Amino acid sequence: MKAIVIGSGLGGLLSAAKLSGAGYEVEVFERLAMIGGRFTNFNINGYQLTTGALHMLPHGPTGPLAHLIKEVNADVIIERQDDTAFMRIHEDLEKGIYKDVPFGKFGSTFSAWNRIKLALLLLSTRKWSPKNCSFGEWITKNLNMPIAHQMADSFCGWALSLKAADTPVEEAFEIFENLYRHGGPGVPIGGCKAVTDALADVVRRNGGSIETKTEVTEILVENGKAVGVLIDGQKHMADIVISNIGHPFTNDLCKDAPTTTQYEQYLDKIRTINPSAGVKICLAANEPLIGHGGVLFTPSAKRVNGINEVTNIDPNLAPPGKHLVMAHQTVQWDRIPYLEEEIDMGIADLERIFPNKDYEIILAQSYYDGWPVNRSSSGTDIGNTTPIEGLYVVGDGAKGKGGIEVEGVALGVKNTMNIILG
Ligand code: FAD
Incomplete structure (x- = not known):
């Protein structure tokens, strides 16, 4: 059996x-000169900067991605x-008075009063997950x-590059459950590139090719x-095709897609997908x-939702004695035309x-x-299958439920592999 994979991102x-x-005989085709997509590093004066991610796996060594890597x-x-x-x-942001x-x-x-409510909510929501509203609406109703x-926005902004008001409450609580289940974040030694390079090594070791x-x-x-x-007018035949570029771009490549009602329904679902945007400083x-x-x-x-300093785990991500610090902020869809202002506001936050x-x-x-934080913002993923037999979508355009970022990518890949390999 032969599989062709479009894109050498993490998924x-x-x-x-x-x-x-x-x-399987596997061929991966990547349009860029490098592999890894939004999950690799480039070296600038000894600092391992990235094409996307902040060198952080949301559930560290015990999460779905770590399991799949093993x-x-x-x-x-x-x-x-x-x-x-x-x-x-911050008790006073301008004067710099804060507590951690x-x-x-x-x-x-x-x-x-809200502390008592919170204690009760923490108990009850684990049994009866809230439904049918946004996380922001749920906060308004309960706390x-x-x-x-502000805390909900900071968490959703960091973890999903969304406002709490744009995060489905079901997704938020599934994420909390996964935090209880798998634990908090960790850093791959060598950064994002260490993960994607190691996976590429496995593919080649197993006889696969990456172009x-x-x-x-x-x-x-x-x-x-x-x-x-x-590719270049040449046909490359395979038994299955795995697309790593999200449903909308995958559909764009299907020039002979069937004109069935099922495909029309798929197109309707694709129209609901919204990539999440962000700024990293x-x-x-x-x-x-x-x-x-x-x-x-x-x-x-x-603006800034959260900050990490990965050199406290892997000092080699910066030159000796220096630290690499990364700040992330979500960008609302209506602010995309004003990215420079958003960046200036982020920089002003960091100064404070x-x-x-x-x-x-x-x-x-x-x-x-086309190069977002998430190809499909969390909670709006439409699954890994398509109405075209033998065509699957993986990556953060088709994550698993409750999976933050690359943990969601791993859950989606696991689901796809269960469908293909049984
Ligand atoms: P992608 O990275 O989307 O790769 C797809 C590949 O397909 C690309 O290399 C592209 O060039 C290639 N391609 C596209 N079209 C074609 C074509 N027609 N033919 C051939 N190749 C093609 N996640 C975390 O877990 N932790 C974090 O700290 C974190 N921080 C983030 C911060 C930022 C600012 C961003 C942007 C993302 C962050 N993420 C984080 C998310 C994480 O980076 C992504 O979820 C993950 O890298 C997506 O991988 P993917 O499998 O979807 O592939």
């Missing part, structure tokens, strides 16, 4: 590693520092105080079945700004969060449309 490489390990025998070390997530609550509250004790800043909204600078221009469909792809610091390898959530900031600290900004990146 494409995980699928290729799994299928090649199961005896399952395919990829050589990756993932490290986690326990209890290192904090909420930085451990993530698990975020309720300690609430009013006495209506500004700090609760860079090779763009797929069409998915060949015959009688409602995917039979291969077109990378700092080179001459001293630790956070001092741990977890996440500093910043609910009081105007780290007054008198010795750092410089080395890169500000924006992510939207």
Whole structure:
């Protein structure tokens, strides 16, 4: 059996590693000159900057991605520092007066009445998950105080690049459940690139091939079945095609898609997909700004949702004695035309969060449309199958339920492999 994979992002490489390990002949085609998509590094003056992710796996060494990495025998070390997530609550943002509250004790800043409500909610929602509203609406109904909204926005902004008001409450609570189940974040030693390079090694070791600078221009469909792809006018035939580029771009490549009601319904679902946008600001610091390898959530900031300092786990991600610090902020869809203003507001936040600290900004990146934070914002994923037989979609355009970022990518790949391999 032969599988063609379009795109060498994390989802494409995980699928290729799994299928090649199961005896499939696998060919991966990547249009860029490098592999890894939004999950790899590039070296700028000794700082391992990234094409997307912040070198962080949401559930560290015990999450779905770590399990899949082990399952395919990829050589990756993932490290986690326990209890290192904090909420930085500013009593006075301008004067720089704040306290760092451990993530698990975020309720300690609430009013006495809301602390009692929170304790009851924490118990009851694990049994009866809330449904049919946004996480923001749920907060308004249950804990209506500004700090609760700010914390929810900070968490959703960091984890999903969404506002709480745009996050389905079911998805938010599935994510909390996964945090209980799998634990908090960790960092792959060597950063994102260590993961995607190790997966590429597995594919090659299993006899598969990965071609860079090779763009797929069409998915060949015959009688409602995917039979291969077109590259430079040449047909490459296969038994199955795995697309790592999300449903909308996958559909664009299907020039001979069937004109059935089922396909029309699929197109309707595709129209509901909205990629999430964001801005990442990378700092080179001459001293630790956070001092741990977890996440500093910043609910009081105007734009920045959270910050990490991965060099506290892997010092080699920056030159000796230096720190790599990355701040993430969601960008609302109506603000995409004003990205420079969004970046300036993020930089102003960082000046207030780290007054008198010795750092410089080395890169500000924006992510939207074809290179977004998520190809399908969380909770709006439409699954891994398509109405075209033998055509599957993996990656963050088709995540598994409750999976934050790359953990969702791993859940989606696992689901796809269960369908294909049984
Ligand atoms: P993609 O990265 O989308 O790769 C798809 C590949 O397909 C690309 O290489 C592209 O060039 C190629 N391609 C496209 N069209 C074609 C074609 N026609 N022919 C051939 N190749 C093609 N996740 C985390 O877990 N932790 C984080 O800290 C984190 N932070 C993030 C911060 C930012 C700013 C961003 C942008 C993302 C972040 N993420 C994070 C999300 C994470 O980076 C993505 O979910 C993940 O990398 C997506 O992988 P993917 O499998 O969807 O593939």
